[in-house]
Amino acid sequence: MGYLAGAGRRLRSAFGLGSRMTEDIAAARLRDPAARSNAEVFWLYPGVHAVWWYRIANKLWRRRFFFLARAISQAARAATGVEIHPGATIGRRLFIDHGMGVVIGETAVLGDDVMLYHGVTLGGRSTKREKRHPTLGNGVLVGAGAVILGPITIGAGSSVGAGAVVVRDAPPRSVLTGMPAKAVPIEAPDAASDDFYIDPAIYI
Numbered sequence: 001m002g003y004l005a006g007a008g009r010r011l012r013s014a015f016g017l018g019s020r021m022t023e024d025i026a027a028a029r030l031r032d033p034a035a036r037s038n039a040e041v042f043w044l045y046p047g048v049h050a051v052w053w054y055r056i057a058n059k060l061w062r063r064r065f066f067f068l069a070r071a072i073s074q075a076a077r078a079a080t081g082v083e084i085h086p087g088a089t090i091g092r093r094l095f096i097d098h099g100m101g102v103v104i105g106e107t108a109v110l111g112d113d114v115m116l117y118h119g120v121t122l123g124g125r126s127t128k129r130e131k132r133h134p135t136l137g138n139g140v141l142v143g144a145g146a147v148i149l150g151p152i153t154i155g156a157g158s159s160v161g162a163g164a165v166v167v168r169d170a171p172p173r174s175v176l177t178g179m180p181a182k183a184v185p186i187e188a189p190d191a192a193s194d195d196f197y198i199d200p201a202i203y204i
Helices: 002-014 018-031 038-044 046-062 066-080
Strands: 121-123 147-149 174-178 181-185
Touching: 018 038, 018 046, 038 046, 046 066
Parallel strands: 121 147
Antiparallel strands: 174 181
């Protein structure tokens, strides 16, 4: 048992999982009122598992083990319903709630403390080998079924409403709703709400 525990610690250290796993569990507990314990998040949250598998695949991708990285990402997709390309760049404490149907493309960039709901697509609009997927700033929330396409930037602290189709840049602290989505400034100051995110539904 001691050997297995040590091997687990070495594996987490090699792929940068250790403290990140603790952060991810804490983020899920903070953002999901249905999460009742750390054990529940650790064992039963596919969106959290998808992020952990992405980190392993991304480490291999950056070491140019492209086939193995893609194989891991596809296995994670089959297990979790979340497809994250191992070439994507993802910051700390990404939380994917429910998870099923989320797609994150190869050149997507996500900052810290981003939250995605099920059915979100961060897709490309080009077949060229270039930056073709979105960039999401720190603290961006993307609602269920939203589609964000192309090498656009969604500013920090913004919220994208469920079902929105976003094809243009948005400044920080914007709410984006509609098809195509229009950006509306978030008027309420941070201290005005006890919620972790501004609910974009209030702007529809």
